[in-house]
Amino acid sequence: MPETFEQDYTLQQLKQVTKALNSGQFVQVRRMLAETAPCDTALLLESSPHKIRTLLWQLVDPDIQGDILEELSEDVRLGIIAQMEPELIAAATEDMDDDDLGEVLRSLPEPVYQDVLSAMDTTDRQRATQALSYQERTAGALMNSDTVTIRPDVSLDVVLRYLRLKGELPDGTDDLYVVDKDNCFLGSLPLSTLLTNSPDKIVRDLMDLEKEAIPISMDESDVAQLFERHNWISAPVVDDNKHLLGRITIDDIVDVIREDAEHSLMSMAGLDDEEDTFAPVMKSSQRRSIWLGINLLTALLAAFVASFFEGTLDLLPILAVLNGIVPSMGGVAGSQTLTLVIRGIALGHINSANQRFILGKELAIGALNGLLWSVLIAGVIAIWQWDFKLGAVIAFAMFMNLLAAGIAGASVPLILKRLKIDPALAGSVVLTTVTDIVGIFAFLGTATWFLV
Incomplete structure (x- = not known):
């Protein structure tokens, strides 16, 4: 079977990194890793034997360690975290999205988890506690809280000025969520609608009332089926009282679909889908x-x-x-x-x-x-x-x-x-x-x- 571009690229990286490590050129390896995207570095780590993986992680810039941890399989992540002090783990998870933070912390052994929580500042500790309060493999565990909300009685011009004041939008934003004064979800306003209509028009008259909100307790596989069926890029998540809690984006759904496929394949052989290929x-x-x-x-x-x-x-x-x-x-x-x-x-x-x-x-x-x-x-x-x-x-x-x-x-x-x-x-x-x-x-x- 011919190698894919990704496999060939990773193979070349691995050969270059291994050659540099064997030559003691650690500065060059550090530079190579700094120029590599976190997802590619994660793939490189997963494709490396244990000893090389340990050396590589020591050469990774601490500022991007959190981004790499998000991309790693559970077995590899646990092996790397076992080498880190709780303070370093807390620092690495500081800028993680809520769903990735919850996934990383859930994978930690209980003593390490408690030490990491203790090493976090108050804001991150509250965020971690909130992320862990949702049941694993549910919409709550997939959700991020980085939503942009607007009121139904304002004009599009007001919305546009509000977005300019914010300066940037969360990644994967295709809809603005319309809520009432109690933060109950009413509908969504697609960015395409916002940009192609007169600024004088009112949100209530243009918002999409048919946008389906996802219950926070819905199983992640059911969420993935909804995304597939409706071709969503993102979707709002609500509690039992329709209060908007966050949103799920397509990048998280791709991970769910891939994990489900790996789980089915590996389970038929009695193996863990997160098992490290280079485990001891x-x-x-x-x-x-x-x-x-x-x-x-x-x-x-x-x-x-x-x-x-x-x-x-x-x-x-x-x-x-x-x-x-x-x-x-x-x-x-x-x-x-x-x-x-x-x-x-x-x-x-x-x-x-x-x-x-x-x-x-x-x-x-x-x-x-x-x-x-x-x-x-x-x-x-x-x-x-x-x-x-x-x-x-x-x-x-x-x-x-x-x-x-x-x-x-x-x-x-x-x-x-x-x-x-x-x-x-x-x-x-x-x-x-x-x-x-x-x-x-x-x-x-x-x-x-x-x-x-």
Whole structure:
């Protein structure tokens, strides 16, 4: 696969920085880092082995350390923060946006978090406390308080003079939010409307009343779906009484979408989506061992089922050769269904109103695939072994397992979701257990009854 521009650029940076470090040219490295954007420096740190990363961080200008911490994955951030004094962490987080400040502080161990709070001044401590008061992975945790508000009864000329007095607008501002005297959200005034209408017109007559405000407790994945559906650049966040609390911008939503995609991908392998690629061997090994242990238990369970048919395997050794075919086909078919259903749940396409249709559809697909491939495998085995009974046995087992794979692939993620268990994390384990046990039992059980 060809490297992307970003990958190639980071590779060249890494080579240059590593060469300079090996040559002891620390001043040159410091200059290179100062000329690099914080997001690129963060990517460079994440792409560096632990020892090089430690050296690089020591050469980063303290004035931009906060900007870099915002961009780092949690595992890498924790590793870097572990090298810093609480006073330096407090200084680095001083100019962070509220949502980034909350994310960084939440990732800290409790003792370090308390020390960092103590090292902050009163204003930053209050801001941090407010940011941490919102539940993680909700609209409140994504929100920034840097809104520009106006009243509905003023003219556009007054609004323009007010903006000139402010001197600058927060990044990502596309709307001004209209509020009443109690700071309740009434609507929004797009900047395009402000700039293209007569200054004499009144805000109330031009404001967008259909702009949807996001409840502060809404899950961040639901917020991301709203942004995607409406093509928003920003959106207001309100409490239960419609008081305007802040806004969410598209850059934060991009992070949510990327994190959700990484989470789904990594969870299917039992890995943490924030795991550091260059984490120490022992740390990575411990994390992966948990998943391997779970898979070992499921494999032992399948072997336990097969042990009931030892006599049959002794009498017909060919069954041992063919025994892996049925579970393997069921596992592949079930994984296809599982992936599609998990994707549908993540995108909000699958809900309580259409679950029965999905289950019926996947049952029909399982039956159709089961019929097709059972006939095919029956013909192959009958010709290969010249045993039509054996072909019929494996055909029946194949049909039953593909049917079970379709049902399990569709129902397992829905059941796990209802139990508030991440389907991406646990779905594949449950599915593999089902297809292995059903496949072995259907094949060896039918063979025992029909051939022995």
